[in-house]
Amino acid sequence: MFNKILIANRGEIACRVIKTARRLGIKTVAVYSEVDAGARHVRLADEAVLIGPAAARESYLVIERIIDAARQTGAQAIHPGYGFLSENEDFCHACEQAGIVFIGPPVSAIRAMGSKSEAKKLMEKAHVPLTPGYHGDHQEPGFLNVQADAIGYPVLIKAASGGGGKGMRLVERSEDFLDALASCKREAASSFGSDHVLVEKYLTRPRHIEIQVFGDTLGNYVYLFERDCSVQRRHQKVLEEAPAPGMPAERRAAMGKAAVDAARAVGYVGAGTVEFIANQDGSFYFMEMNTRLQVEHPVTEMITGLDLVEWQLRVAAGEPLPLVQEQLAINGHALExxxxxxxxxxxxxxxxxxxxxxxxxxxxxxxxxxxxxxxxxxxxxxxxxxxxxxxxxxxxxxxxxxxxxxxxxxxxxxxxxxxxxxxxxxxxxxxxxxxxxxxxxxxxxxxxxxxAQQQPTREAWLAVALAGLLRERQRAAAMAARHPEPASPWHRRDGWRMNAPAARNLMFRFGDVQKTLRVAAHGERFDITLDDVTSAVSGSLNPRGLLRAEFDGLRTTATVVVAGERRHVFGHGHTWQFAAVDPLHHSGEGGGAEGGLLAPMPGKVIALLAEAGATVAKGAPLLILEAMKMEHTITAPSAGLVKAFHFAVGDQVGDGAELVEFEAVTE
Incomplete structure (x- = not known):
């Protein structure tokens, strides 16, 4: 077993690998970009090495810097995590040349499965069922359009080197194909360095089922059952589970065998996932093989009781698989x-x-x-x-x-x-x-x-007011404790008056709804009038915002977190975001960006889709912004005139930057 490994990744997967390595007594080395200097994976690792600026292409994707970090720290092996370089054959080869163990499959397996189109050809030879489509090398747009027409719509355009839903477009009609292809190729080139795509028939109600496979250097293979990853947004998984609901034992065995056949066909070693698209009738087709550990591997761990990262480390160190197929069993159900x-x-x-x-x-x-x-x-x-x-x-x-x-x-x-x-x-x-x-x-x-946006319950309005009142009292008590005369009545916030209880107004806004709550203090209790109904309210508040409240004799709990003027109320599975309103604050009219076309987040302009001076319809695409490795299309909020673009293709823009000068056309 290794004494020290480097983790060529960041975020939760780096922390996940560190957890297992620490349990096994293996020291860990983290790599980090400048923006990640204080990141959790850096804090958890035994050592950490700076590898470059924030942009991944200048840090986490620079093979030479990661290899140098491993040499510098004496790491014997590199765990690639997922994403970044985890399925990069050049990285795997560089590790091999440097005498560093790559905790993953051999270069040949990554190469074989790295191209979706080449993988399809291999699977056809191994008699693994395939989805109808075009998987060849001819990439001329008109030719691909013809292939899509022959396959029949809807079709799915997919980056041949892709994954994670990037470089993928669903096309419903032939006339939309070329625009979708251009967008898909741009995103594929940006995310994977290759704009090669394949075109496949899109099944109308498919399930996405994947099989976890493992192989060792001795030629042993097992499958660790399936995961259902059907619930997706933008072709990216959101909610996964294991085992797949309604999976008969016979189909599980058939899919498991197909997955093992796929792994054996490429001489696979380590953890991998064979992904299938399945029809509602139970038929299934090979989609791709991910030559790495998957994001959703914890659900497999939860139903098998195994640590898949430990299996990765043991197999990479030359040990045989810890168990054979007959020793594996499903226990319970897991969701991620x-x-x-x-x-x-x-x-x-x-x-x-x-x-x-x-x-x-x-x-x-x-x-x-x-x-x-x-x-x-x-x-x-x-x-x-x-x-x-x-x-x-x-x-x-x-x-x-x-x-x-x-x-x-x-x-x-x-x-x-x-x-x-x-x-x-x-x-x-x-x-x-x-x-x-x-x-x-x-x-x-x-x-x-x-x-539609749900309005807060009465209890939520009362909770936000009560939390504010209790915080006031806590601050007053803290100030009194630091005062030379802590018992002075001037420090109290109990609403005492000589002749009658004091009353005050609190104002909060939720969306477009603003309400005034009338508060009268009676010792530890408050009478709060909301919508002409008065409630007796009391409670306690801890430093983390946990509110234990009593409203007219009904006891409940909520969490109220203050962030500037915002008050976030969490309770009974709901979250409401209120704004505290200062009745003495005056906000002048005008001067805002209302109706402006603003950047929703920092990113890079990659395409202008309209001409300055053009009149466009509502919803017309104007500009494409690339942010967080995804394309975001800025559209016209109404029919109007595109007066000017404030940025050119290739420009970086900040959050909230005005992208387009746009004038709405009044009917």
Whole structure:
């Protein structure tokens, strides 16, 4: 076994590898970019080496710097994690040339599976079922359009070297093919260094099922069952589970055999995932093989009781697989939800900023949290906006669903937009709960998953007011304790008056709704009048914002977190964001960017889709911004005139920068 390994990655997967290495007594070396100098994986590792600026192409993707870091620290092996260089044959070869063990498959396997089109040819020879499509080298746009027409729409354009949903476009009509192809090729070239694509028939209600496989250097292979990853947005997985619901033993064995055949065909070593697209009738087709550990590997660990990173390390050190197929069994059911800094209501647009408050659910036998960040850390625009992976386990699927709902209800994030409430709705969605799964579930159930904004409950309004009142008293008590006369009545905040209780107004706003709450203090109790109804309110507040309240004799709990003028109220699986209103503050009219076309986040302009001076219809695409490795199209908010573009193709823009000078046309 190794004494020291370097982890050529960042975030939660780097922290995950460090955890297993530490348990096995293996020292770890982290690499980091300038922006990651204080990152959690750097804090956890035994050593850390700076490898370059924030941009991944200048740090985490620079092979020579990572090899030099391994040499400098005496690391015997490199774990690539996932993403970045994990499936890069040049990196694997460089490790080999440097005499450093690559904790993953051999160069030949990465090369064989690195191109989706070449992999399809290999799988055809190995008699693994394939999806109908064009997987050749001819890349002329008109030729590909003809191939798509022959396959029949809808079709899926996929980057041949891609993964993670990047470089992928669904095309419904022939006339949309060339625009989608151009966009797909741009994103593929940016993310993978190659714009080579393949075109496949798009199955209308497919399930995405993948098989975890493992091979060792002695020619042994096993499959560790399946994961259902059908629930996706923008072709990226959101909610995964193991085992796949409704999977008969015979089909599991057939898919497992096909996956092992695929691994054996390329002489695979280590952890890999063979991904299949499955029809509702149970037929399945090979999609691709990921020659690395997958993001969703924890659900497999939870149902097998195994540590897949430990298996990776042992196999890379030349040991045989710890178990044979007959020794493997499924125990219970596991789900994984990816907690992202993104706004589901805005097309899952990524969010950046500081994690002002971060409180995950308590971990234990049933709940696991894999994360690369802690409270106070930044979600930057340079990398994937994942906050954590929330994994739950229980004896069956229904109980695992209940565990997930409870864990999501306990998750608290303030500082960035996030998808926690969306994940709660997704978990509770009848289609998902009843295992009516396919890759179009989110779109199919959008009315349920994207409801109109719900107004806060009466209890939420009372909670935000009570928390503010209790914080005032706590501050007053702290100041009194530091005063020479701490018992002076002037320090009290109990509303005492000589002749009658004092009354005051508190004002809060939620969206466009603003309310005034009338407060009268009576010792430890407050009478709060809201919407002409008075409630007797009391409670206690801890430093982390946990509010234990009593409203008219009803006891409840909530969490109220202050961030500037914002008040984030968490309770019963819901989050409400209030703004405290100062009635003495005057805001003048005008001067805002209302109606302006602003950059939703930092990024780079990669295409201008309209001409300055052109009149366009509502929804017309104007500009493409690349941010967090994804393309975001800025569209016209109404019919109007494109007066000017403020940036050229290739320019970097900051969050909130005005991109387009646009004048709406009045009817």
């Amino acid at each position: 939800a990816r907690i992202y800094a993104e706004d589901p209501s805005k097309g899952f647009l990524p969010s950046t900023g500081k994690l002002l408050h971060l409180a995950p659910p308590e971990e234990g036998m049933h709940v696991r949290v894999d994360t690369g960040v802690e409270e106070g850390d930044e979600i930057s625009p340079f990398y994937d906006p994942m906050i954590a992976k929330l994994i739950v386990w229980d004896v069956n699927r229904d109980r695992a669903l209940a565990r997930m709902l409870q864990a999501l209800a306990e998750y608290r994030v303030v500082g960035v937009a996030n998808n926690i409430e969306f994940l709660s709705r997704l978990t509770a969605c009848p289609a998902f709960a009843n295992a009516d799964l396919d890759t179009g579930l989110i779109e199919r159930e959008k009315d349920y998953l994207f409801p």
